[in-house]
Amino acid sequence: MSVSASLRQAFAPYGCLRASINLGNPILAGLDPANGKPCGVSVDIARALAERLGVELELVVWDAAGKSVEAVQLDQADFGFFAIDPKRGEQIAFTDAYVLIEGAYLVSEHSSLRSNEEVDRPGTRVTVGKGSAYDLYLSRELQQASIERAPTSPAVVEHFLTHGHEVAAGVRQQLEADALRFGGLRLLPGRFMVIRQAMGLLRNRGDEAQSFLAGFVEEMKASGFVADALNRHGIKGASVAPLQEAG
Template sequence: MTSSTDLRKAFAPTGKLRASINLGNPILANKNPQTGEPFGVSIDLARAFAERLGVDIELVVFDAAGKSVEAVRGEQADIGFFAIDPLRGEGIAFTSPYVLIEGSYLVPEKSPIHSNEEVDRQGIRVTVGKGSAYDLFLTRELKLAEIVRAPTSPTVVDVFVEQMLEVAAGVKQQLEADMNRFSGYRLLPGRFMVIQQAMGTPKSRGSDASTYLAKFVEEMKASGFVAEALHRHGIQGASVAPAA
């Protein structure tokens, strides 16, 4: 890819950069309750990338990770922000991660489960957000426990409480926030996975485009942009991924 015109054509064929935003992960994106406008680390990165290309941005907002993935895979969006997973790699070129997030388990206070290793047992039902990174991961990893899928990640604990299930799985910060809504629950110590959050673009846009996006992510990490965005939005429990 030799010119900025080529880059704009690859990333913004409609004239605007369409960025797929997943509101199901509160570490990366949220919605302003007064204005309804999305904000967060992923939005900051999307705007910076559009500015780099010299094009306007259009935010394509979804309530679940699976929908956000499909928008990019189906080229209804030009870039997106996802947890890296082998299944999602079909049709999407991922960058290296820019943020690392912990996945945790939530159980009732009186639960006999006290460690992550005790979750995968017969009779244990684990609630996950349908199509989320931890849904994909736990579907591969859990051999004995049953997976119950909530419609979205933010509704995991609602389903978990309503159906009186044994375990809820999700982003640690989301589970901690839900504990303020529901009493009588506790987080298991440690984490069951580290979620690698990356940017992605349709593979059909070509290797030059994916290489350019990957270099952009590395620059945003190295310059302190990602760290500053996490700090500005008051995000704790997530860390900037190391350089690729």
């Protein structure tokens, strides 16, 4: 994949490639306890992209998905790692997915809810991270239950407990960890959605940049880079997305 001057300009018009990193999704990024610096699957991929383009990398770090998306939309970052969603797609051009993540529901161990299908009923309040993929998806899909928004995805379970809501929704891995931390909670079996996590940049960066990024993601999957990154960071609850079918 050769890099032209115009392509480099499209990705890094300010000379440095700015990656929007969301620390609110523990499957993709977090802070290294040894040095406090961002690390994780998305950080590794961002570094690989910067190396491929031959430019310096700057990590622009956020605590929530909505803020990470907004950073790209407001030209505070050049690209990011986002769950594919039609609302976000109005401004952002997505690659195909590189990772698949399960979305799950968490309830009190005393809850009468036993299945995902029982959640959407009158009187059920579902806590989600504001602006997260779960917020966008459930806001469209739930017909009878109501949505309650925590400031960030990592704060969902605490918000759910503090306000006495019936259901918390989010990344399975995060919910499992919080269930152990708080106690008295259980996950509903199965999943209510699969998040297709992709890379994206503003559509106005041009067709050449969009095509390059799409090809880069397919190469990262095919080469084993994404799988190696998931293993290296000890990530459970996520899998490498299938390669995009030709044509």
